[in-house]
Amino acid sequence: LYKKAAKNLDEPYTIIENFTKELYADTSRADIKVKQVVRRYVETDRDVVIWVARVAPAEIKHKLLRGFTYYLRGYAVTKRSPDSTPGQALGSSAMLVDLP
Template sequence: MGGFQELFRHLEVAYQEVDAVFAVNGLIDMVETPDDVHIREGGDATYAEAFSNKVLHFGLRAATEATWDHFKGSEKHLGNGNIYERTARDLDEPYTIVEEFTKELFSRRSHADIKVKQVIRRYVEPDRDVVIWVARVSPAEIKHKMLSGLTYQLRGYAVTKRSSASTPYDEVSQLQCCSMILLDQDAAMKYGSEDLRALSNFLIASTALKMQAHQDRIESALVERALRRQRT
């Protein structure tokens, strides 16, 4: 577990702060909204946040299981890059996975090779499911930008809950995702504002692609399962 203890501490803090995070970005009150990914940024380009809200026309139990199946597997890494190698293992603790992987990360115009240590945990609550992942990423070398050695922390949430749009005859769920990127504090001292902005823009674009992929793959899995049940 070398190198993961700090991530476990970040994980517990992230869980304690989930409601505060969703209150600030407005997800806590969202119901019927466009599926677009929304972006919030810090003024100094060292912080960025992407979030999305999607209504799933499936019951809560089916939606929570499809969401966890997505995040515990390898498909969650798709949508914004290709995995070179990956090791993952379940821990004795319920719904907890640790991963190490290397990946080619891309946005629409740039590429970067990254190494990642990540912890993922599912928290099952009476009225919702909360999947949280925290990661340490290094280096972030954008080809042609040469920001080698710049590291950052990633915190992500996927909350699945019963939507208030549900009726007594039709249960509807909501999938709400949020990813928070925090560059190391010394980044602003090591790199100029132009390089920081280039990195921030790259990470924002890449994160938005990945978040859209989360939504699409989870919804597709739900549709496929429903079709299989109809055929049997």
């Protein structure tokens, strides 16, 4: 049931992934299926990682669910401050979640 497949495209720093994952929250358990595209942009002063994912629950507490899907879009930015040292950098992140 739990598997992962990644595919690299001709574009550098771009990955397409399909995977199934088991999630726990308190006493609840869910199996989810995820399809996502992850892309990294490397610039001189920062790195930007963006992702688009489709998450569909396959089963929650052994009950099959159909038609309930999350669409996720997000990004993370890391940028080194001029005052940074090799062990310390300034970073920021943000995420947008769409629930159609």
